[in-house]
Amino acid sequence: MSGLIIEVKCSDLTRESADAVCNPANSLMYMGGGAAGALKRAGGEGIEREALRMAPVPVGKAVVTSAGKLKARWVVHAPTMERPAMRTTEEKVYLATKAALEAADGAGSKSLVIPGMGTGVGGVSREAAARAMMKAIREFEGKARSLEKVILCDIDRRMVRAWEEELRR
Numbered sequence: 001m002s003g004l005i006i007e008v009k010c011s012d013l014t015r016e017s018a019d020a021v022c023n024p025a026n027s028l029m030y031m032g033g034g035a036a037g038a039l040k041r042a043g044g045e046g047i048e049r050e051a052l053r054m055a056p057v058p059v060g061k062a063v064v065t066s067a068g069k070l071k072a073r074w075v076v077h078a079p080t081m082e083r084p085a086m087r088t089t090e091e092k093v094y095l096a097t098k099a100a101l102e103a104a105d106g107a108g109s110k111s112l113v114i115p116g117m118g119t120g121v122g123g124v125s126r127e128a129a130a131r132a133m134m135k136a137i138r139e140f141e142g143k144a145r146s147l148e149k150v151i152l153c154d155i156d157r158r159m160v161r162a163w164e165e166e167l168r169r
Contacts, residue, residue, distance in 0.1 A: 004141050005149040006167065010160045013153045014042035017071040019109035020064070022100045023047075024117045025077040026084045029055040029063075033085070034120035039075060043068035051077050058082075060095040062103035072113070076103045080118040088122035090132045097136035105140075105147040113151045116159040130162035134169075 013021055013035060023036050029051040031040040040048050050065040054077075057063050062078035078100035081088040096117050104112040117133055118124035124132075137150055152163045 004137065004144060004147065006137065007149065007151045008160055008163045008167065009151065009153050010155065010157050011153050012038070012155055013113050013115045014038050014070060016113045016151060016153055018111040018113045018149075018151060019072060020074040020076050020104045020107065020112045021067065021070060021072045022104075022112060022114040023075050023077045024096060024115060024122075025051070025057070025079045026086070027056045027058055027079045027082045028084065029057060029077060030084050035115045039070065043070040043075065047075050051075075059092045060099055062096070062099035064103050064107045074104070074107055074109065076100045076107075076112065078103065078117070080122050085121045088118040088124055090124055090128040093118040093122075093124055093129050094132035094136050097133045098140065101136060101140045101144075101147065101150070105144050108146045110146055111149040111151065112147060113153050116154045116156060119156070119159060126156070126159045126162040127165075130159070130166040134163070134166040
């Protein structure tokens with residue numbers, strides 16, 4: 001594969017149509033607030049129940065569950081932190097993004113929606129998250145077997161601008 005299509009958009013990730021959507025999770029797989037909570041509310045509690053059966057999942061690994069009522073086939077749960085609502089780092093955002101890409105690709109996904117990773121309760125700046133996420137995506141580009149498109153999607157316009165800026169580099 002020559003390269004991934006990277007699309008950036010300001011939108012609600014729970015309404016996106018794609019093969020897979022990424023949950024920036026915690027290792028315990030509880031889906032409380034932020035993107036995780038939104039995915040659970042929109043897709044149903046079965047997503048969390050399925051993920052909890054695979055816990056704990058270390059940062060740097062990811063697991064795939066069904067997507068419930070979402071417009072996706074799968075949810076890729078990629079921990080950015082060990083416990084719910086704890087601070088995280090740019091390095092863990094990189095590792096989580098890398099794991100999400102690998103898990104989606106391994107599941108046979110052609111498209112993956114990823115929100116800003118670690119930017120909510122994790123406390124990572126949008127710019128640092130964008131830098132870490134783009135590094136992981138660029139490193140993954142030549143390795144994809146099924147993944148063709150990554151949709152960087154967030155309701156936060158400032159996160160979208162940070163990705164756009166990083167793409168211009």
